[in-house]
Amino acid sequence: MAQQLNLLNQGQIIPTALHTEMERSYLEYAMSVIVGRALPDVRDGLKPVHRRILYAMYELGLSPDRPFRKCARVVGDVLGKYHPHGDQAVYDAMVRLVQDFSSRYPLLAGHGNFGSVDNDPAAAMRYTETRLAPISYESLLEEVNDSTVDFTSNFDNSQQEPVVLPAKLPILLLNGCSGIAVGMATNIPPHNLGEIVDGLIALIDRPDLDDNKLIELIPGPDFPTGGEIINPDGIKDAYLTGKGIVTIRGVATIEQLRIEKKRIREKTAIIVTELPFQVNKAGWIEKVADLVNQGKITDIADIRDESDRTGIRVVIELKKDAQPPQVLHQLYKQTALQSNFGIIMLGLVNNKPCQLSLKEVLNEFLQFREQTLKRQYRYELEEKRERIHLLEGLLKALKNIKKVISILSNSADGTTAKNTLQTDLKISEAQANSILAMPLRRITGLEKQKLEEEYKQLQERINQLQQLLEDRNELLKALKKELRSLKRKFADNRKTKILNLKSIKEEKTSKTTTKQTKKESLPSLPLDFSQKMPEDALIHITAKGKIYWRKPATISDTPIVKKNTDLVIYQQTVKPKAEKLIVFFDSGKAYPLSLPDIPAYPTKQTIDRLVSNSATQNDAKPIAYLCLEDTKANGLLMLTQGGYVKRISISELDGLGNRGFQLIKLKPKDSLQFILPVSENSEAAIATNGGRILRLGITEDNVATMGKSAQGNVGIKLRYGEKIIGCEKVDSKSNLLLISALGYGKLLPIKSLRKIRLGDLGNQAFKFKSKEDYLTNILLADETDTLVAKTETDNRYLLDISKLSINNQTEKSLIKLTNDEKIELTIKWWGID
Numbered sequence: 001m002a003q004q005l006n007l008l009n010q011g012q013i014i015p016t017a018l019h020t021e022m023e024r025s026y027l028e029y030a031m032s033v034i035v036g037r038a039l040p041d042v043r044d045g046l047k048p049v050h051r052r053i054l055y056a057m058y059e060l061g062l063s064p065d066r067p068f069r070k071c072a073r074v075v076g077d078v079l080g081k082y083h084p085h086g087d088q089a090v091y092d093a094m095v096r097l098v099q100d101f102s103s104r105y106p107l108l109a110g111h112g113n114f115g116s117v118d119n120d121p122a123a124a125m126r127y128t129e130t131r132l133a134p135i136s137y138e139s140l141l142e143e144v145n146d147s148t149v150d151f152t153s154n155f156d157n158s159q160q161e162p163v164v165l166p167a168k169l170p171i172l173l174l175n176g177c178s179g180i181a182v183g184m185a186t187n188i189p190p191h192n193l194g195e196i197v198d199g200l201i202a203l204i205d206r207p208d209l210d211d212n213k214l215i216e217l218i219p220g221p222d223f224p225t226g227g228e229i230i231n232p233d234g235i236k237d238a239y240l241t242g243k244g245i246v247t248i249r250g251v252a253t254i255e256q257l258r259i260e261k262k263r264i265r266e267k268t269a270i271i272v273t274e275l276p277f278q279v280n281k282a283g284w285i286e287k288v289a290d291l292v293n294q295g296k297i298t299d300i301a302d303i304r305d306e307s308d309r310t311g312i313r314v315v316i317e318l319k320k321d322a323q324p325p326q327v328l329h330q331l332y333k334q335t336a337l338q339s340n341f342g343i344i345m346l347g348l349v350n351n352k353p354c355q356l357s358l359k360e361v362l363n364e365f366l367q368f369r370e371q372t373l374k375r376q377y378r379y380e381l382e383e384k385r386e387r388i389h390l391l392e393g394l395l396k397a398l399k400n401i402k403k404v405i406s407i408l409s410n411s412a413d414g415t416t417a418k419n420t421l422q423t424d425l426k427i428s429e430a431q432a433n434s435i436l437a438m439p440l441r442r443i444t445g446l447e448k449q450k451l452e453e454e455y456k457q458l459q460e461r462i463n464q465l466q467q468l469l470e471d472r473n474e475l476l477k478a479l480k481k482e483l484r485s486l487k488r489k490f491a492d493n494r495k496t497k498i499l500n501l502k503s504i505k506e507e508k509t510s511k512t513t514t515k516q517t518k519k520e521s522l523p524s525l526p527l528d529f530s531q532k533m534p535e536d537a538l539i540h541i542t543a544k545g546k547i548y549w550r551k552p553a554t555i556s557d558t559p560i561v562k563k564n565t566d567l568v569i570y571q572q573t574v575k576p577k578a579e580k581l582i583v584f585f586d587s588g589k590a591y592p593l594s595l596p597d598i599p600a601y602p603t604k605q606t607i608d609r610l611v612s613n614s615a616t617q618n619d620a621k622p623i624a625y626l627c628l629e630d631t632k633a634n635g636l637l638m639l640t641q642g643g644y645v646k647r648i649s650i651s652e653l654d655g656l657g658n659r660g661f662q663l664i665k666l667k668p669k670d671s672l673q674f675i676l677p678v679s680e681n682s683e684a685a686i687a688t689n690g691g692r693i694l695r696l697g698i699t700e701d702n703v704a705t706m707g708k709s710a711q712g713n714v715g716i717k718l719r720y721g722e723k724i725i726g727c728e729k730v731d732s733k734s735n736l737l738l739i740s741a742l743g744y745g746k747l748l749p750i751k752s753l754r755k756i757r758l759g760d761l762g763n764q765a766f767k768f769k770s771k772e773d774y775l776t777n778i779l780l781a782d783e784t785d786t787l788v789a790k791t792e793t794d795n796r797y798l799l800d801i802s803k804l805s806i807n808n809q810t811e812k813s814l815i816k817l818t819n820d821e822k823i824e825l826t827i828k829w830w831g832i833d
Helices: 002-012 018-038 048-059 071-081 087-098 134-141 193-205 211-217 232-241 281-293 324-334 358-399 401-410 414-425 429-437 445-470 472-490 613-619
Strands: 108-111 129-132 151-153 160-162 177-180 185-188 243-249 251-260 264-274 300-305 314-318 338-344 346-349 352-355 519-521 538-542 547-550 568-573 580-585 589-594 622-627 635-640 644-649 672-678 682-688 692-698 724-730 735-740 744-749 775-780 787-791 796-799 823-828
Touching (some): 018 177, 071 087, 087 108, 129 134, 193 472, 264 324, 314 324, 358 429, 358 472, 414 429, 568 622, 672 682, 672 724, 724 775
Antiparallel strands (some): 108 129, 177 185, 185 338, 243 338, 251 264, 346 352, 735 775, 787 796, 787 823
16 A cells, blocks of 8 residues: 555646536536437437437347347347446337337337336336337438448447438437436427428428428427417427427317216216327326315316227216316316427537527438438449449450450469459459359350349449439439438328417318217317406307407498308397306207307307307207397297297296206207297297298287297298298388398388288298299398398308388399309398408
């Protein structure tokens, strides 16, 4: 020990300040973690452990067409050759490469239990099996050799491993990446392959492509678990600066469950079918249950997990009078059903951590891929030139075959023969060796022809390679061709929906009827509970079923119509204190709609999404709307398509709950068509498409008040092929406007019609000028009203009813229609959506 101290005292100890040594050591450790573990390389999008796993499997020959191999064998190879760390760390990284809920495009295929979205652990590595997935083999490993990428020595200098894989696709964006280094972190979301390829091709064609144009091609992340992104502004921030926050929502539907036990019962339930990325399903369900028990989430009766191999299905049963949109809002607000994903696009560029924008990531990849292709083409060109050089020697020998045979037969040994061939035929040493190694069968005519064909093909390929290397445009064309080929093989549809984007069209609601359930998609726009309805709000309902409120000052008085515009068909001033808007369906049922649930304009919200889902059973459609506090009527007059009329007291609507109830008993194939608020001694006008009008007095003797379970009485006798097309509340001073399918109109004073009783044929009030014409609408209107007609071909026309006069009760043409075009609907102008 003393001798050792003496040696150290002879200049082996270097005095160093503690803070200097700590700073140097910590920086070395930090860079080791950053470069060697935590951050991905922007070129192939992989961390070292993932790169080593893939390369070790490539060396083992575990291609997609080969049998699966035990994961324990792969982990052993990775540890022994390239990654001297814990076996469990390597296996965990391998498991994530297999999981389709962790990776948008899994790089490995697996057999066995590799975990679940419930955070269940994977089986032990001795039980599971794996091999390379087609996308990783073709886009990462197919070209890996020292001619395309650089190699370096492994930890003990016994093996060579690639510094980076020759990626054909930007895996960093396709599968994303998350990692925590020292003093920095990365969190890159996954994306859709087809969109990324489109963005790459656009950048190749236009390197100065505007960021907004690029974002149109790549609108946002595409998570493997689906979900919905509701704030595209966060996406734009992340793509422009490399940092931003996006809000993801799970996908839920409302179902009316039909439970068959002792008696058939219906229960409203929220069904969650997709969760935000990286949300633990079992943990989320437990959290919801805890919040319900604590009273923080109300109106939930039961929650159960019905998920299976086909996908996620979490059933949240609601209480009897629950409002599904409000419960869903609570789930979004208080649980991970709505969560934020913080994007930090941090990666290694030349072994240095850099925060990159979307365009910079794509450009870095394109630059790397261009360099890789050049290296590959140069290597191939050298190989082809060497081969064609040998072929030139073989063909020269075949051309002088007798001379070659003579040289070989007269030479003492191989060295003499080689030297003689080089001298006499004027060929290189490599060519001479090739001739000496040539078997005798090569001198046949067929073999000679094969050599000439090979020479021709090699010459063509050499010319192609030279053009690719000398002309960058040709190289970029080859790159685009390669990208399009990969897109055809591996691209799929987007899983995550991005809401509120103008570039994304509103998807039509799909309704699927099964034996026990009836599904209906929830609104694609987030419900806005922040805006309170003012005292003078106007409720608007459109022909396509949208519902919203607006302030009167925001409504345009200028009638502008064009094809496919969504016309407002109902308008009503309401007070927020009025608790409910009653919605009547053609199934004969009525449902309440809470006014605070109606969103402000603009919105894509529809009526049938706000009321209980049993309203849409058997494709029931809303036909009428009534605010109870705004009506002075004491009864409701109902008219069915079959001509039945029924009157009930408005008090029957007292106690109307969220489940609604039936107001009229309907015959098979009959449906409720019209609802009118009426009072004793009021009148109604009922019209048929045959031009007949029935002026009906509403009295107890003529139309008696009935209970909810009654069917009603025959109100008007219908002829063969005739149907009811309108019903309006009138009085003796009313003027009725009649519109026909061919665009003819007539203004008719009600007092000109006689009052009749139920079951009468009514008055023939319209004379048609063509056998193909028929009545389509009746409205209470006069010369000052603006009317809009919608045709069967979805065209819109303004009707000029100034041509009509009450004193001149004749049918006049109001509009010129094209051939075979007919009016389908006529309404007063209340604006367009």
